[in-house]
Amino acid sequence: MTKMLFREDAYLREAPGRVLAHTDRGGVVLDASLFYATGGGQPGDSGRLTWDGGSMPVVTAVKGEDEDIVLVPGEGADLPPVGTELFQHLDWDRRHGLMRVHTALHLLSVVIPLPVTGGQIAEGQGRLDFDMPDAPEDKAALEEALNALIARDLEVSETWITEDELDQNPGLVKTMSVQPPRGAGRIRLVRIGDGAEQVDLQPCGGTHVRRTAEIGRVTFGKIEKKSRLNRRVRIALAD
Template sequence: MSVHTMETLSLFNSEPYRRDFGARVIAVVDQAVVLEHTLFYPTGGGQPGDTGYFSLVDGTRIAVTGTVRDPLLPSIIWHQVQECPPQLCTGALLNASLDWQRRYQHMKMHTCLHLLGALIDAPVTGCSISVDKGRLDFHLPEMTLDKDSITRDLNTLIERACPINVMTMQASEYSDLPKKTARPPVFQDELRVVEISGVDIQPCGGTHVHNTREIGRVYCEKIEKKSRTNRRVILRFEQA
């Protein structure tokens, strides 16, 4: 199969809570594998690519160390593997499992950053998500932010147990949405939109929880001045 005709069916958007799946290998290049479909989220929008492992028919277990989109053909998702034994080849069938706790932390923080973006009336210029923290950068020339206020207001929104709805729209409708961030990837002329009921609606390609209460308590750890017009707000999960 030519790389130009390959495409990975994304399962992570429609089934973000699913942890395991079976799939067929459609390409192997060096230590990277393309599957016919995948639950592994590829790095993008500040959210890291998923990790986990593959289990082959003979019982061989192979660590997946990262997941990325092809830089030239974004419909192709590459799974970076720790090793590539001969039996991991085109046409092979395998079972795959996510590092679920890591993914779930990313989902919670990604949704939390959408809440943060709704609280601060300024364009977002950067984003980063990890297992225990996340941050947004804002174009905000005047320093008007306060850590204690952000912590209080975020936890109030989280406790409201707002449902999260995901929908798709035609890319041509994008201009009708509020613009807080750069335009996310468009696939087949469709745009994915994440709505936190009563709070926020933004184009986004990442994975999210179903309800804000799942996030748990967070706090604003730091507000940094990154440039004359850029402020960085860093959040962390409270330890249980």
């Protein structure tokens, strides 16, 4: 199992690593990964690997077998040999943008307290789909409410519970389409706000900013009707 360095510190931009294996499809597996693997609506990270005498662009990261993280090289790139000691370099600007959007979407689920049926994070923008039969009456008011939460500069932290504890508190799971990964015996929760200031707590394996003010101002895009009960709400970073 690849050690998830991004889980220990989402702000880590460079780290050493050692090549454990190459996959049948030409991916690279390291003993520890700085790169988040695609999952939960969040894209995989990009960046590069460097070693004595070589380098490899990383276009994305995906999940492999046995909880391994597979780094996908650029087309035609040379792979570091198995056993190579190397350095990982994260495309930080892209990652930080994804972190800002991800945390903003958690706050969107606070402003619109309805079941979430899907979601997607992209560079500079994201969306959540809600079980929302009727369109909101005042989109501008929702946008201001979201930006007011962001401006409170709330702390974003994590805690862990057991799978049994999650089963006893099913209301923690907001997303109907994606269930938290199981099998490890424990579930990671992302908390926004602390103590009396807590506004959100939900299972999540992705990367987030440390404080909500880092998100900056966001704007609402179209609210689209996707089916009889579902509506898609899009947001974008203002800068």
